[in-house]
Amino acid sequence: MALLDNLLTLHRVDSQVRALRSRVDSATTYLAAQEKLLTTLDRQKLELETQERQLKAAVHNLEMEQASAQERVDKLRSELNTSTNDKQYKAILNELKMLESQKDESVKRTLDDMQRAEDTKKRLDTHVATIIERRKIREVAQSKLDECMNDVGSRLSELESERDRAGTLIPTRERKLFDKVAEEMDGEAMAEVTIVDMRHREFACGVCHIEVPFEAYAKLASTSEVLIQCKACTRILHLLEANRPVEKTKK
């Protein structure tokens, strides 16, 4: 087989390998995105749990403070009843006043914190529901990948060895060039030369539509042992099968 025929065979297998691989790749990428999202959601859940716990602890501390302040108030009230002089009486009254205003402040803070704890709890509940939903989506992504690997796995390795075999028929330099172009062009390494106007000797690259010189067409029409690249897109040019030279019987 001539160089260009071998390149076309390689191209056909290479495209199939790439198509299958891209199926696996997109399933893998999708699953990885789901995993990443879940990690973020789990971290946020921990943060919300910490917040809720801290707010509850703050409420508890404030309630303890209020209880001990109340004890002091009760004690002062009974002292007030037994106070004997005016100076002492006023001092007790002042302290009571101060304690009352402190208590008001403390109750207000407690209510605020209780409200915040409740809000946090609601957010946490919604968050947990979201996590449950996202876990289901992750499961689906996982089974899609498994399914894809089942469908594709053995076919892919078959095709990969077929591609290696097709590759061995091509000289190293040309093989490397093919790989480079295939990589750059997303697997579309070959382009058929289209005849724009035979009489005026006008030809174009079938993919990027930039003009192909007559000399290149003539060369390809005379031999399939040359590798000519499109000057614009670098794809490897070949002719429509009917226009290719009839292969001479050599190896």
Ligand SMILES: [Zn+2]
């Ligand atoms: Zn081109």
